[in-house]
Amino acid sequence: MSGAGSPDFFYREAQRLGYVARSAFKLLQIQKQFKLITPGSSVLDLGCAPGAWLQVACQNLGPIEKGGSVVGVDVKRVKVPSAHCDSRVRTVCADVMSLLKGQARALSPQERGFSVILSDMCPAVSGITTKDAALSCELGMRAISLAVGKLNTPNLSDNTVVEKFLSITDPDPDEDGVLRRGGNLVIKFLENEDVQGFGKLCKLKFKNVSWLRPKATRSCSKEIYLICQGLR
Structure with a gap:
């Protein structure tokens, strides 16, 4: 629904x-522009409720004989949508903030990790801008930590924003991330003065890093997406 409460174009579509x-x-727009999901990809969808990204991810796996998988994780129990999904899609009820890398890796095919990680996670918006922004950054840092593993602190010495959120990434003893080399990562943030620091961090880890505000984002929303391609 639109901010005014009436159905808008994307809702109707x-x-x-x-x-x-x-x-x-x-x-759909991210995929059209960046082609992150290819036939046979293994996709991890963090914060997958209500399941729309599961649908789009599965559509881009190609014919079922191409293989691939989509695993959705959410603190809520999410039923796999009947439309646009097939047997390659499943969901797991878990809190991403306490999900260990080994547990996440075990969800991937042959436990080899994922080729694409999507994070559409967003905090329950309180209306307190600074609080919501900080929670969004924590969720974003968590997605980065799961994807790339232990962050090299010396390389972040000039990135005070990331240092601020580094302590919440986890006490996970597993230093390896669950995103495969060459893999792609998408993270939603609530736009604020800190988010550019995450872009700088990801430029150390990925070949290409971009920001995008999709057309389907409501005009009143501060959502912005960090698109990372080609894990080094």
């Missing part, structure tokens, strides 16, 4: 095309 939420169009 989601209903017409069988997507469980208008957020599907955000990933």
Whole structure:
């Protein structure tokens, strides 16, 4: 629904095309522009409720004989949508903030890790801008930590923003991330003065880093997506 409470274009289109939420169009645009998911990809969707990104991810795996998988993780129990999904999609009920890398890796095919990690996680918005921004950054840092593993502190000496959130990444003894080399990462943030620090961090880890505000984002929303391609 739009901010005024009346159905908007993307809401109506989601209903017409069988997507469980208008957020599907955000990933559809990201996929069209960056082609992150290829046939046979293994995809981890963090904060997958209500399932729209599961649908789009599965659509981009190609024919079922190409293989691939989509695993959604959310603190809520999420039923795999019947439309646009097939047997390659499953969901797990877990708190991403306490999910160990070994547990996440065990969800991947042959426990070899994922080729794409998507994070559409967002805090329950309180309306207190600074609080919401900080929680969004914590979720974003968590997604980065799961994806790339232990962060090299000396390389971050000039990145005070990332240092501020580094302590919440985890006390996980596993130093390796669950994103495969060459893999892609998408993270949603609530735009604030700190987010550019995450872009600088990811430029150390990925070949290409971009920011995108999808067309389906509501005008009143501060959402912005960090698109990272080609894990070094």
